Amino acid sequence: MAEVKKDTTKKTVSKVARKTKTADATKTQHIGLVKNDSWLEPFEDAIRGRHENAVNRISRLTGKGRKTLSDFAGGHLYFGLHKTARGWVFREWAPNATEIYLIGDFNGWQENPKYKMKRIEGTGNWELKLGAKALKHGDLYKMKVRWNGGEGERIPAWCRRVVQDESTKIFSAQVWNPEKPYVFKKKNFRPSKSPxxxxxxxxxxxxxxxxxxxxxxxxxxxxxxxxxxxxxxxxxxxxxxxxxxxxxxxxxxxxxxxxxxxxxxxxxxxxxxxxxxxxxxxxxxxxxxxxxxxxxxxxxxxxxDPCQFFYPGERREHPAWDSLCFDYGKDEVLHFLLSNCKYWLEEYHxxxxxxxxxxxxxxxxxxxxxxxxxxxxxxxxxxxxxxxxxxxxxxxxxxxxxxxxxxxxxxxxxxxxxxxxxxxxxxxxxxxxxxxxxxxxxxxxxxxxxxxxxxxxxxxxxxxxxxxxxxxxxxxxxxxxxxxxxxxxxxxxxxxxxxxxxxxxxxxxxxxxxxxxxxxxxxxxxxxxxxxxxxxxxxxxxxxxxxxxxxxxxxxxxxxxxxxxxxxxxxxxxxxxxxxxxxxxxxxxSIRNFQNKPVQEIWHNDGDQILAFSRGELIFVFNFNPTRSFTDYGFLVPTGSYEVVLNTDAKEFGGNGLADDTVMHMTVFDPMYVSDRKEWLKLYVPARSAVVLRRN
Missing domain, CATH: 3.20.20.80 (Glycosidases)
Known part of the structure; x- marks a missing residue:
């Protein structure tokens, strides 16, 4: 969803250090985020407060026998429709409901006592247990929900399959229990992040x-x-x-x-x-x-209950997106959303x-x-x-x-x-x-x-x-x-x-x-x-x-x-x-962990519209000038020989091919920079082009 974009520039405010007394001396003990950015020191209490809020919330959610946050985020294994050894079980969180029926292809879309859900005592949860033949793969279904003052057909919140009728355009949940469920061939996969x-x-x-x-x-x-x-x-x-x-x-x-x-x-x-x-x-x-x-x-x-999942009052509706805003303060909403994260990771990899x-x-x-x-x-x-x-x-x-x-x-x-x-x-x-x-x-x-x-x-x-x-x-x-x-x-x-x-x-x-x-x-x-x-x-x-x-x-x-x-x-x-x-x-x-190599400026000249910087053994040179090409434009770089590995102006990329990229570029000695171990790299840089060179 596109958002109104704003500057992400690093902001500056006056520095204030939080200090704590020790037996030996006065020392500054900052949380890691503040250690990395001292401009955040005036707001350290707020940062700590947010962190402690998360820690306390985790502690609360992982109580009652749950050892980890992952244990808490298992709602998808409990709610929704599941095939069991004895048949089917269907559960839904609907605290405001007074009656819930499962209706669908299997009962002519009519309310049937056999498909009436029972409220689990002391909770807002409802449950229905059915025999193995009560439902079959591909059946369409919904919930018929009643509450004080109203009723309606609903698609279950935790359902895993929803389809739309091509002619009526109506959506329904669908029983999904194929004879041959997909078995992943790649069991363990580790993404590459470099970069x-x-x-x-x-x-x-x-x-x-x-x-x-x-x-x-x-x-x-x-x-x-x-x-x-x-x-x-x-x-x-x-x-x-x-x-x-x-x-x-x-x-x-x-x-x-x-x-x-x-x-x-x-x-x-x-x-x-x-x-x-x-x-x-x-x-x-x-x-x-x-x-x-x-x-x-x-x-x-x-x-x-229009606020079962969402904030009450004015905060319920998003003023720009014509949508509803989740109430992240409710444990049940956290259960729903965190379980959603875990579900997509585990079920679909x-x-x-x-x-x-x-x-x-x-x-x-x-x-x-x-x-x-x-x-x-x-x-x-x-x-x-x-x-x-x-x-x-x-x-x-x-x-x-x-x-x-x-x-x-x-x-x-x-x-x-x-x-x-x-x-x-x-x-x-x-x-x-x-x-x-x-x-x-x-x-x-x-x-x-x-x-x-x-x-x-x-x-x-x-x-x-x-x-x-x-x-x-x-x-x-x-x-x-x-x-x-x-x-x-x-x-x-x-x-x-x-x-x-x-x-x-x-x-x-x-x-x-x-x-x-x-x-x-x-x-x-x-x-x-x-x-x-x-x-x-x-x-x-x-x-x-x-x-x-x-x-x-x-x-x-x-x-x-x-x-x-x-x-x-x-x-x-x-x-x-x-x-x-x-x-x-x-x-x-081609450069291992390229994203971690420091970006080091070599040269810029706004008048010429030239920019050069290095990353590891690579040097990137840009000429944004629309009309001026430069001959023997010099940059101070580590001593050595440099080969062209990419040129935006190459003919194979729709350029003019003005430079000979087969030439090995040797640095030129300058006694003034012997101690820096740098020499001049002189290049022909055509207008509106960029070149990447690798040091050999």
Missing amino acids: LLIYECHVGMSQDAEKVGTYKEFTENVLPRVIKDGYNCIQVMAIQEHPYYGSFGYHVSSFFAPSSRFGTPEDLKEMIDTAHRNGIAVIMDIVHSHAVKNEVEGLGNLAG FDGFRFDGVTSMLYYSHGLGEAFGGYADYFNGHEDDNAICYLTLANKLIHDVNPYAITIAEEVSGMPGLAAKFEDGGYGFDYRMAMNIPDYWIKTIKELRDEDWKPSSIFWEVKNRRPDEKTISYCESHDQALVGDKTIIFRLIDADMYWHFKKGDENDVAHRGIALHKMIRLVTAASINGGYLNFMGNEFGHPEWIDFPREGNGWSYKYARRQWNLVDNMELDYHYLGDFDREMLKVIT
């Missing part, structure tokens, strides 16, 4: 045809492309069932059910297993920030989650209209401590269940500690999205002439992050490709893509766009400290926008697909960008 290279994707819009794509088609047609292109992780959107396809999967109704639009649970498991067998991690775009308002399909009014809409969870205001101009803005009492506690517990649980799991926060306010360790007082995410970077590129392309692009500003922005928190850097994601926005390639070339993107027929606008598209990606990927993300198709400059079928476009799928035929057509320029993206990732992964 994490994410291919963000949507199964439904992943095919060339104007239709809804399937898990099987994704496995057969898209996964091979991901593998070939060098990405080691896919981030899959719209997995949790959602009534409206056009919501991009962000208005979830059934949190435990994978979307049946794309196929069966077995198909999804096979897709994940196939990815694992090819070294590809699979993380899920999970939505715990809000839920769809629908009552029949969703949780909006499961049993006559997902390798982690990208948590959507975290900013919306953190603040009572959902971050709307907030400026976040200083550290005090994160500790002024407008934060939802319940949500902060939930996110901390979710990360703790996920990493307890799978120590190698990946968690990423989509968060735009810059809340410190989000991706810091739990033990240090952080919230425990592995990464946070560097959402400032795409904003910067949009602003630069829209507002500045090419002559005014400043390398110093570019370098600062792509490195603008907290040193103790890992980030996922990216130029653009699905957010920038939606109707009402534009991808980078479309901002650069626009309508000329339709007329001048064939080899030999390019105009100046197309040449400029091709050149800058590669340079923008390279400088962003080359400066990562955690991982890099690309949305499906953007690597080759997919044209146009994303627009899901809706009344306004005649329910067309024309823009809800990926036109792979464009990048496969060697007569068009798209393959230049795709080929470059593949080679760029090869260069980055």
Whole structure:
């Protein structure tokens, strides 16, 4: 879910140290988060308070015989519909209900005493036990719920399979108990994080045809492309069932059910297993920030209490998203959401989650209209401590269940500690999205002439992050490709893509766009400290926008697909960008733990529009100048010989091929820098190009 984006610049406030007396002397004893950032000292009490709140909540939830948070998060094993040795058992949490019947294909959708649930004494839970022949695989069903003053048909909150009737468009739960359930072939999988290279994707819009794509088609047609292109992780959107396809999967109704639009649970498991067998991690775009308002399909009014899962009063509805906000202060809601995390990890072998809409969870205001101009803005009492506690517990649980799991926060306010360790007082995410970077590129392309692009500003922005928190850097994601926005390639070339993107027929606008598209990606990927993300198709400059079928476009799928035929057509320029993206990732992964190598500036000159920096044995040189090429442009670098390993201006990437990349570049001695063990590396740097060199 796209959020209003804000600056994530590190804020500054006056320093105040908390000191404690010891027998020997006065010493400062700070929590880890404050040790790593002394500007947080004035807010250490708040940081400690949030951490202690999480610790106390864990202690409370793991009482009564539960040893771990993972033991607490087993709701999916108890609630919902389960086949047992004696038959079937169905349970639901519905404290406001007075009667509940199971209705469906098996009883003509009529209330039948045999299918009437019983309230478990002293709880808000209901239970129904049935014989083995009472239900069969494929049966459709719902709950018929009564409460004081009303009644309604409902899809169970914990159901694992929901399908939509093609003619009536009505959703129903479905009994899922196949004779041959899928058995994972790859039993143990450990994601590669050196670095994490994410291919963000949507199964439904992943095919060339104007239709809804399937898990099987994704496995057969898209996964091979991901593998070939060098990405080691896919981030899959719209997995949790959602009534409206056009919501991009962000208005979830059934949190435990994978979307049946794309196929069966077995198909999804096979897709994940196939990815694992090819070294590809699979993380899920999970939505715990809000839920769809629908009552029949969703949780909006499961049993006559509109606030069973959600905050009461004005806080119940999200003012911008037309959705409902979970009450993270309720233990039962934590049970539901934490169990949801564990379920997707264990049942489907997902390798982690990208948590959507975290900013919306953190603040009572959902971050709307907030400026976040200083550290005090994160500790002024407008934060939802319940949500902060939930996110901390979710990360703790996920990493307890799978120590190698990946968690990423989509968060735009810059809340410190989000991706810091739990033990240090952080919230425990592995990464946070560097959402400032795409904003910067949009602003630069829209507002500045090419002559005014400043390398110093570019370098600062792509490195603008907290040193103790890992980030996922990216130029653009699905957010920038939606109707009402534009991808980078479309901002650069626009309508000329339709007329001048064939080899030999390019105009100046197309040449400029091709050149800058590669340079923008390279400088962003080359400066990562955690991982890099690309949305499906953007690597080759997919044209146009994303627009899901809706009344306004005649329910067309024309823009809800990926036109792979464009990048496969060697007569068009798209393959230049795709080929470059593949080679760029090869260069980055050629250095072990590239993301941990320090980014060291060598030189920048805003007048020349030149930038150079190093990472390990690699040197990255950029000339953003649109018209000036430079001969023998010198940089002081470690003594040695350097070979070109990547050049954006190479002809195989749609460039001019002005430099001879077969030449080995030797450094030139300068007596002034003997003690530094540095010499001059002199290069020919064509206008609007970048080159990567490796020291031998």
